[in-house]
Amino acid sequence: MQPLGWVFMILSLAFVWGLTGWCYFKILTAPAEEE
Amino acid sequence: MAKVKLEQWGTRLGIILAVSGSAVGLGNFLRFPGQAAQYGGGAFMIPYFCALIFLGIPIGWAEWSMARYGGRKGFHSGPAILGVVGRGKVARYLGVLSILIPLAVSFYYTFVEAWCLGYTWHFLVNGGVGVDPSTPLATQNAKSAEFFVNYTGDAANGAIFKSSIETLVFWGIVFAINIWLIYRGISGGIEKFCSYAMPLMAVCAVVVLIRVLTLEPNPANPEQNVLNGLGSMWNPDWSALANPAAWLAAAGQIFFSLSVGFGVILNYASYLRKKDDIALSGLTASATNEVFEVGFGGLITLPAAFVFLGAVGTMEAAKTGTFGLGFKTLPVVFAQMGPLGQYVGAIFFFMLFLAAITSSISMYQPTLAFLQESLGVSRIRATALMVSVCFIGSACVMYFSKGGEFFGTIDDWVGTFFIFILAAVQIICFSWIFGIERGWRELHAGAKIKVPSIFKFVMLFVAPVYLLVVFVAFCYNNLPVWIGHVAESPMRQGALVLVAGVTLFLVLCIAIGEKRWRDEGLDVDDSQPLND
Numbered sequence: 001m002q003p004l005g006w007v008f009m010i011l012s013l014a015f016v017w018g019l020t021g022w023c024y025f026k027i028l029t030a031p032a033e034e035e
Numbered sequence: 036m037a038k039v040k041l042e043q044w045g046t047r048l049g050i051i052l053a054v055s056g057s058a059v060g061l062g063n064f065l066r067f068p069g070q071a072a073q074y075g076g077g078a079f080m081i082p083y084f085c086a087l088i089f090l091g092i093p094i095g096w097a098e099w100s101m102a103r104y105g106g107r108k109g110f111h112s113g114p115a116i117l118g119v120v121g122r123g124k125v126a127r128y129l130g131v132l133s134i135l136i137p138l139a140v141s142f143y144y145t146f147v148e149a150w151c152l153g154y155t156w157h158f159l160v161n162g163g164v165g166v167d168p169s170t171p172l173a174t175q176n177a178k179s180a181e182f183f184v185n186y187t188g189d190a191a192n193g194a195i196f197k198s199s200i201e202t203l204v205f206w207g208i209v210f211a212i213n214i215w216l217i218y219r220g221i222s223g224g225i226e227k228f229c230s231y232a233m234p235l236m237a238v239c240a241v242v243v244l245i246r247v248l249t250l251e252p253n254p255a256n257p258e259q260n261v262l263n264g265l266g267s268m269w270n271p272d273w274s275a276l277a278n279p280a281a282w283l284a285a286a287g288q289i290f291f292s293l294s295v296g297f298g299v300i301l302n303y304a305s306y307l308r309k310k311d312d313i314a315l316s317g318l319t320a321s322a323t324n325e326v327f328e329v330g331f332g333g334l335i336t337l338p339a340a341f342v343f344l345g346a347v348g349t350m351e352a353a354k355t356g357t358f359g360l361g362f363k364t365l366p367v368v369f370a371q372m373g374p375l376g377q378y379v380g381a382i383f384f385f386m387l388f389l390a391a392i393t394s395s396i397s398m399y400q401p402t403l404a405f406l407q408e409s410l411g412v413s414r415i416r417a418t419a420l421m422v423s424v425c426f427i428g429s430a431c432v433m434y435f436s437k438g439g440e441f442f443g444t445i446d447d448w449v450g451t452f453f454i455f456i457l458a459a460v461q462i463i464c465f466s467w468i469f470g471i472e473r474g475w476r477e478l479h480a481g482a483k484i485k486v487p488s489i490f491k492f493v494m495l496f497v498a499p500v501y502l503l504v505v506f507v508a509f510c511y512n513n514l515p516v517w518i519g520h521v522a523e524s525p526m527r528q529g530a531l532v533l534v535a536g537v538t539l540f541l542v543l544c545i546a547i548g549e550k551r552w553r554d555e556g557l558d559v560d561d562s563q564p565l566n567d
């Protein structure tokens with residue numbers, strides 16, 4: 001595994017996990033819609 | 036049609052998991068790593084993420100917005116919704132693709148789903164597919180390929196009806212589960228199932244990932260270790276960025292992986308209310324798909340193969356595509372993992388089964404809603420009609436199994452070519468006919484996030500042009516070959532006749548539906564403002 005391979009892997013994983021984590025945080029902490 | 040209108044998602048998370056489940060499929064674990072390894076490794080992620088941001092997510096948002104708008108007008112099927120958003124017959128009849136694509140793909144998808152369940156069973160009960168790890172690697176590969184050929188009827192037409200009744204039994208089981216879940220409805224069936232299946236799929240992926248990352252290298256080949264396996268997937272080859280095929284492969288992977296242009300979101304999101312969020316939900320569903328694809332698919336499949344097969348064997352396996360890598364190569368890999376390999380294999384194929392079934396239920400629901408809406412029949416009658424059509428289609432796929440030509444043709448033309456067409460129809464209807472300003476307001480009604488304004492420009496110009504370029508390049512690369520194949524093979528011609536027959540049936544339903552909707556006073560051409 002080359003250093004640039006590590007960079008691409010970590011950046012890619014950080015992007016998808018970070019985006020997903022942020023999305024679910026927003027979903028789960030948003031106030032419930034009124035009926 | 037009244038019964039259709041009563042359908043509703045139970046929770047905000049429910050539709051997100053259902054759409055994510057629809058998107059996550061075999062391609063996330065088997066196709067993505069192969070494409071990345073072939074087209075530049077880590078460098079592939081540059082065109083890949085470009086396609087995600089400029090093509091996948093914006094078209095997805097357009098689809099969610101159109102669906103909810105159409106749902107508020109009283110429609111829950113792609114043709115009716117596109118007729119509303121595209122204001123007329125042309126868009127309405129082109130919308131037949133939003134039913135044809137999931138329906139025709141389901142003909143072979145449940146068949147593949149049955150393989151996943153069957154392989155799970157074999158690993159759990161028989162320890163694998165009969166591969167002996169003490170024999171030479173070539174023998175193991177041959178044994179695994181032989182099992183696949185017998186199990187899937189790849190050798191001859193009608194083969195599974197004579198020699199592999201077990202495959203038919205598993206198909207019967209998965210088909211029955213699918214229909215039962217669909218019949219239970221949006222909230223009681225699809226949502227409930229996905230709310231268990233998606234977390235379970237993630238748990239399975241984590242278990243397999245931990246096992247793969249802790250694999251010990253073979254002392255005889257110490258360079259065949261997990262780190263070098265990760266390197267085979269992630270080390271960048273910059274020259275790939277100058278290769279148009281890499282950009283095309285990245286766009287294709289994003290496109291098919293996210294299920295945009297598939298017709299499913301048009302149905303699922305039509306059950307949302309005006310105050311329900313769609314901007315954050317659409318983004319979350321796409322992000323969840325990416326976690327399974329990049330976060331798990333990018334770390335599991337190729338490193339596992341690399342440890343046992345080496346660099347050359349792994350690249351050769353990657354080039355065999357989804358089925359070759361998944362059903363021929365990986366059973367050999369699991370056989371070499373020692374005593375735990377049996378259970379790792381079982382968990383892996385069960386994970387694929389969950390990925391497949393959460394996708395297949397999403398293929399049936401649009402058809403069911405469409406039949407209810409267009410013909411005005413009850414859910415049980417619509418289910419019976421849909422089951423009849425699916426049974427005929429699936430029976431053809433399972434009987435004409437030689438070389439995978441029959442279902443390969445449906446996959447080429449319906450599951451690939453038509454998806455481009457439908458996505459183009461959708462983005463043009465949304466941005467240019469419905470109007471980007473109205474579309475933007477619809478996207479933000481009830482939204483939990485503010486989408487950056489730059490995406491207005493992306494949806495108006497970048498996504499359509501990007502799509503056009505990818506489509507033209509795709510046609511240039513594939514159509515001459517595909518047309519040649521169809522001209523030479525009666526079996527491929529038969530597959531297209533089946534597709535044509537189903538299309539004709541669906542077009543007839545649209546014509547009946549349009550008359551019914553007009554008689555009921557519904558706003559089929561979006562000529563009146565919404566008053567909800």
